[in-house]
Amino acid sequence: MMKFFSVLSLIFFMFIAANPCLAKIESIGFIDNVQGEVLIISGETSVQGVPNMKILPGDLIRTGSNSSVGLIMEDDTVLSLGPKSEIEIQEFLFDPAERNLSFVAKMIRGTFSFITGQIAKLAPRKVKLETPDATLAVRGTKFVVEID
Amino acid sequence: MERLRILRYLALIFLVVTGLNLTGCAKTTVVLLPDPDGKVGKLNISNEAGSVDIDKAGEATTVRGKQSLPSKPEILPEEQIAAKYGEVLANLPEQPxxxxxxxxxxxxxxxxxxxxxxxxxxxxxxxxxxxxxxxxxxxxxxxxxxxxxxxxxxxxxxxxxxxxxxxxxxxxxxxxxxxxxxxxxxxxxxxxxxxxxxxxxxxx
Structure with a gap:
């Protein structure tokens, strides 16, 4: 009987360890500055962005008219969105020790400026920034993108 | 008579579709700027039609749709960059x-x-x-x-x-x-x- 329970609890713990929903999701960046209406959309929830709010992988960031937001990412990338802009951070991995590096984002509309950081420096091929018309490959570092 | 009507319909559909295409036609402009330390990096802009590199300060390319080649790079005057993108650049956070x-x-x-x-x-x-x-x-x-x-x-x-x-x-x-x-x-x-x-x- 004891053995049965210990096996059961072992299975239970394995289940917990393997469940990705229970794993802690690390933030990949945060909001540095906000003006006006800025929505951070994570899955089904959307909240008004405020300074120091954390950004998670998969987040969609959307600004209204007369609005803007500046973000600082874990790898030192900085970016800003002008009014009526929208970007989805599809993938962001920054773990240089394990060589897990990637930054994939989709710009949907609006105006953006970037200074790319360590991911672009260490693994330029792993940076992919998309617009509706083209894909940007980045070999350094400061630039503006406008979609209209 | 019947054929004429079908032709008219087809013409109408054609007009609506081209109209939608025109309004839905997006355009992407990319401008390379000098890094904070003064160096100038490099960008490659590509789509189904081909690709271009920009590697000079203020150099820009415009892409009109996935199937059209990015335009030949040209250097934008500083005043034009400041007027169009000054605001978004001003909100760019300082690097860590x-x-x-x-x-x-x-x-x-x-x-x-x-x-x-x-x-x-x-x-x-x-x-x-x-x-x-x-x-x-x-x-x-x-x-x-x-x-x-x-x-x-x-x-x-x-x-x-x-x-x-x-x-x-x-x-x-x-x-x-x-x-x-x-x-x-x-x-x-x-x-x-x-x-x-x-x-x-x-x-x-």
């Missing part, structure tokens, strides 16, 4: 600042030069009103992995405590340790390398 503090061999004692760097770190934290400070501990490869993992954690904790002692909130400091796995200077195992005995402080 990195500091490296070194330790005496096998210890959690900072070198005297590194002790004298602490005020500069505090100044940067206060200037930026930073609420995100990473403190990452490292060691050289002298000693075994387990020992070094512990030592790197102790080093990070020491620096974290120094910052907290100067009034920085614990909540804003994230300490991590990489042991001997992430050297600044790559060496063989069991090598004394002062530049790898370090804690990196990143102020965001």
């Amino acid at each position: 600042v990195h500091f490296i503090l070194y330790f005496k061999s096998g210890s959690t004692t900072l070198t005297p030069e590194s002790v004298s760097k602490i005020p500069e770190i505090l100044k940067t934290i206060n200037q930026r009103q930073s609420q995100s400070i990473s403190v990452v501990g490292h060691t050289d490869t002298a000693g075994n992995r387990q020992y070094n993992l512990r030592l790197s954690k102790q080093r990070a904790d020491v620096v974290g405590k120094i910052l907290m002692g100067k009034g920085i909130k614990k909540l804003y400091i994230k300490t991590t340790s990489h042991g001997e796995e992430n050297p600044l200077i790559k060496t063989a195992d069991n090598v004394n390398e002062p530049r790898n005995r370090r804690v990196e402080v990143i102020v965001r």
Whole structure:
């Protein structure tokens, strides 16, 4: 009987360890500055962005008219969105020790400026920034993108 | 008669579709700018039709749709860049600042030069009103992995405590340790390398 329970609890713990929903999701960046209406959309929830709010992988960031937001990412990338802009951070991995590096984002509309950081420096091929018309490959570092 | 009607319908559908195409036609403009240190990087812009590189300060290309080739790069006048993109550029945050503090061999004692760097770190934290400070501990490869993992954690904790002692909130400091796995200077195992005995402080 004891053995049965210990096996059961072992299975239970394995289940917990393997469940990705229970794993802690690390933030990949945060909001540095906000003006006006800025929505951070994570899955089904959307909240008004405020300074120091954390950004998670998969987040969609959307600004209204007369609005803007500046973000600082874990790898030192900085970016800003002008009014009526929208970007989805599809993938962001920054773990240089394990060589897990990637930054994939989709710009949907609006105006953006970037200074790319360590991911672009260490693994330029792993940076992919998309617009509706083209894909940007980045070999350094400061630039503006406008979609209209 | 019937055929005429069908033709009319087809013409109407054609007009609506082209109309939709025109309104739905997006355009992407990409402009390369000099880095904060003055260097100029390089971008490659590509789609189904082909690709172009831009690698000069102020150089720009425009792409009208996935199937059309990015335009031949041209350098935009500075005034035009400032007028069109001055606002979005003004909201670009400052890049995080990195500091490296070194330790005496096998210890959690900072070198005297590194002790004298602490005020500069505090100044940067206060200037930026930073609420995100990473403190990452490292060691050289002298000693075994387990020992070094512990030592790197102790080093990070020491620096974290120094910052907290100067009034920085614990909540804003994230300490991590990489042991001997992430050297600044790559060496063989069991090598004394002062530049790898370090804690990196990143102020965001």
